[in-house]
Amino acid sequence: FSVVHSTLVFLGGRLFDGNQLSGKIPSTVGLVQTLEVLRLDRNSLIGPVPSNLNNLTSINELNLAHNQLTGSVPDLTGMDSLNYVDLSNNSFAQSEAPSWFSTIQSLTTLVMEYGTLQGKVPQKLFSFPQLQQIKLRNNALNNTLDMGDSISQQLQLVDLQNNHISSVTLNSAYRNTLILTGNPVCTTGISNTNYCQLQKQTTNPYSTSLANCGTKSCPPDQGLSPQSCECAYPYEGTLYFRAPSFRDLSNISTFHALEMSLWIKLGLTPGSVSLQNSFFNVDDYLQIQLELFPSIGNGKYFNRSEIQRIGFYLSNQTYKPPPEFGPYYFIASPYAFPVELGGTSLSIGVIVGIGTGCGVLILILMGVGIYIFQQKWRAERAIELSKPFASWGPSGEDSGGPPQLKGARWFSYDELKKCTNNFSESNEIGFGGYGKVYRGMLSSGLVVAIKRAQQGSMQGGLEFKTEIELLSRVHHKNLVGLVGFCFEQGEQMLVYEFMPNGTLRDNLSGKSGIPLDWKRRLCIALGSARGLAYLHDLANPPIIHRDVKSTNILLDENLTAKVADFGLSKLVSDSGKGHISTQVKGTLGYLDPEYYMTQQLTEKSDVYSFGIVMLELVTSKQPIEKGKYIVREVQIAMDKNDKEYYGLEEILDPKIRNLQNPIGFVRFVDLALHCVEESAEDRPTMSDVVKGIEGILQQDGVITKSTSASSSAAEFRTTKGKPQHPYDDALPKKDVNNSDAFDYSGGYMLSTRVEPK
Incomplete structure (x- = not known):
């Protein structure tokens, strides 16, 4: 971080499931003053948050949730561009609400759930002009809750459940969601109010048209089309809206707008969309069950091309919902296409016969394929043994001739395997991003270092050929010399002169x-x-x-x-x-x-x-x-x-x-x-x-x-003879058999490669 200047660090959330970061947050992150977004949530970070974090005056989103951070609640004073803050599920020291709860006027969302906050919620927090959500459940906040007289008109949700609030001063100007369940105040006179009740999940009707269908029902595998009141096979799935700008699920006009948007943008007929069971799930996403019905006159089914078209629009998010619903993703259910041939349903006997015939045909084709593959493999193996350089590149790209080397030679795989005792651990002298390095002794008695590429770092044949041709041309007494290479049996190895005194x-x-x-x-x-x-x-x-x-x-x-x-x-x-x-x-x-x-x-x-x-x-x-x-x-x-x-x-x-x-x-x-x-x-x-x-x-x-x-x-040109070191007589001679004396690509394990996206 001390030498990196970036405008975005995105290292958390669901992008890093299964690859969690650990350790402390480095203090040098506070030096990247152009940073706008810092997401380090859902990792295994420990220790205190750096005290200079509030140097990031350009930041607008900070998410450190679901870690193991300790110390004081970070001081965010001066971060006047901050819109979104989430510090939930950490182990900060117990404290009252920090001073920045009353100063950061730009906040739209404040989340600090399952924390250690105590004392009174600052009244000024509720007056921030852009504030939409406050989520402080499962803390130790106490005393009287007084939201004051200047409540933000955009505030939709205040979730304070499971705290120690003993009384509340209600403001009639605030008519949106306030959740106080699990506080002592709910044992008093307001226990019967909505503030002290679990928020009900609202289930929307199929659509306004469905109300005209009466009590008609359909078989379990079909649905009732709101446009015709007839049973049909709908295309079903679940919509997940990740950040809607509203919390009220009882406003039917909001969902009517979504229905209309769907049938217009998906090219369906009016009334062919049904929305069911809308509620906020455990991830706080708005979840809605969606059913789309075929047009009147087209029968009970969609055809395959229609399903592919609609599925593409929803699954690839080509369809854009009304702006108040925000970003979404869609998970579709399998669609039951009719099993028909020429308008007549196939009998079970015909289906079994077709399946048996197809199975036999597949077995025959598999046998032929295996035979062809074996013959091809034998032919390629014969070519490889007779012409070791034939695999440098695909047909037409390379003649299969050996690389043009100056002072370096080709080694067979068996030769290098023998001189390293089958690449034994006792001969392993280093490792790096390229692979492992082994000490070996050639039949001539020359001690060499062999870099063996691991599977994920190997190049294409032509690229490897180009590299060794380049390295073989580089000759200087202050460059490690290339002795040779191996490109055989799926291996890429470079053979260098051995350097007994290490790095x-x-x-x-x-x-x-x-x-x-x-x-x-x-x-x-x-x-x-x-x-x-x-x-x-x-x-x-x-x-x-x-x-x-x-x-x-x-x-x-x-x-x-x-x-x-x-x-x-x-x-x-x-x-x-x-x-x-x-x-x-x-x-x-x-x-x-x-x-x-x-x-x-x-x-x-x-x-x-x-x-x-x-x-x-x-x-x-x-x-x-x-x-x-x-x-x-x-x-x-x-x-x-x-x-x-x-x-x-x-x-x-x-x-x-x-x-x-x-x-x-x-x-x-x-x-x-x-x-x-x-x-x-x-x-x-x-x-x-x-x-x-x-x-x-x-x-x-x-x-x-x-x-x-x-x-x-x-002096850069190749020199003859062995150069005389000025301290040759005084230097202690080192045992070249010391397996720890050489490390071609290792060193201390700081971040080894920097590849920003």
């Missing part, structure tokens, strides 16, 4: 056991920056990584940094400049806010994410930790008068804080903050970042083999 995140957290001093961190930053600069400037076509983070920067046995996991990467078309319009993907905390808001992806989005990684190198903190965003924390703490630690001493990694005057520290922090500027135009390129880190290392006396943009670019 940068693991090393910063201390999980790996390898100490990272300041110089090592600078070298890691430089290596990963060079890998990204190669992707942006020298790969053909250029590539935007789109998921730069500390768990995607891996360290080899010499602590050389290599960028990994191009699962979200995008190719830059044409000259590689400009932007790509694309669905927003990435990892929360590293996501470029400008990319999120505009959906325009550029190389500068990678620069922003790399700036976050640089701040991780300084603090060893995760981008979002305990609700705090690393960029904001650094900006707040920074003091330029502090020439040694820049005012960041309190949030630094202790391994750096204990150093005396780390060389280039201030320049490094300035460069990181330059990378995370809000506007992409204000950020440097990755090549500029490379030059900046090189300059810091040169100041410290470390040889980087490049001192300019041109020399840095020259």
Whole structure:
């Protein structure tokens, strides 16, 4: 939430049945001041509501019902655009009606049922000019109910049943529904009034025309048509109106308007609509039984085309009811079509004979189909075994030839299965959205990391072929190299070089056991920056990584940094400049806010994410930790008068804080903050970042083999031999058999992907 600006959060209600949210509501939700609707109802949220919720001054609907929220009733003072509030079924601390009950003039509906409210209902609440419903049943409200003399003319319902109200001052100006059942006041003189009676469900007559049919009745499977007073087979179903603007069910003209609307808009004859049993159900929906009758002269039945037409209009909500009924949905009952052939009913013997014949025919067809399927499967299997690349794409889309690879090879499924001991759990070294990662040893003795796609994340054959052709062309000492791939027996696997020292995140957290001093961190930053600069400037076509983070920067046995996991990467078309319009993907905390808001992806989005990684190198903190965003924390703490630690001493990694005057520290922090500027135009390129880190290392006396943009670019090409790490002699050797040393696509489980709808 700290980097997301949205106009709608819709995470509750029936859209999330079976997928309930849990945990606390983050305080950062109060920062999204453009939010208009917040629905988090019917989840398993706990803890107090954030105190800064009333910063959402643009919100018009708030629904936190049916959770396990605790603490004080949230303070909504100042939310002057609020129309609808529902805080029911939570565990707030017992309190009197909050002050905002008397201040939010824009309210139309206030719902806080099964709560802990006590004391008196504020008189001013009933005077809000747009107020239509107040539903406060099953609380502990007490004292005298006085609605005052300025009751809103739009107020239709006040439901206060099952409280502790002892007396009531009645106002003759209010003539709509007031429910006081279950209060002590109903044991006094008003016990016989409608206020203290359960609200009766009103049953409407079939229609005004039906009154002229007398007492005539029909068989159980038929209904009495109001237009002809004859028995016929109606098309039946139930209408559910979710938010009607009225509560009075005795006004017959309201339902006449609905009847007329139905027969006119559905193309039926006048009087062919019957409405029955209208009442408000347990969900507070207006429920009505609907019967539609065939026109006079068309017999007792609708034909199939008429039923399909009417059903489509109602079930797909093409039919629009009168506006006072509001939104609805329709559930139809099966329609009993006549069983006739040539005007004569079929005998039971004929029906049995037809059914038996059809059954035999179906069995024969099933046998033929199974035989054909088996033959087809055998033929395809033979082709697959003789031509392993034949399944890249459907017929006509691809020749079935192998992909054009540079430095990578094809592996059979059996070969990879053998080298991972049948993909055993003991060889599992990581996991992510793509699938699981296994350590394996090839017959040549080479240790590799094998990414095995899970069923839901596999691509089409042509897309997979394109991706591995791309990855095989990307060669740089600071990019994890692709050894090969497998596309066989319904499997998609990528085989990478094994990185024994795991992820940068693991090393910063201390999980790996390898100490990272300041110089090592600078070298890691430089290596990963060079890998990204190669992707942006020298790969053909250029590539935007789109998921730069500390768990995607891996360290080899010499602590050389290599960028990994191009699962979200995008190719830059044409000259590689400009932007790509694309669905927003990435990892929360590293996501470029400008990319999120505009959906325009550029190389500068990678620069922003790399700036976050640089701040991780300084603090060893995760981008979002305990609700705090690393960029904001650094900006707040920074003091330029502090020439040694820049005012960041309190949030630094202790391994750096204990150093005396780390060389280039201030320049490094300035460069990181330059990378995370809000506007992409204000950020440097990755090549500029490379030059900046090189300059810091040169100041410290470390040889980087490049001192300019041109020399840095020259080092992007493939190098021969094994690069010598500046601290090679001092580094402890790590056991490559450690199964916890490598995680290609994991890291801490914050929200892994951001895909707004």
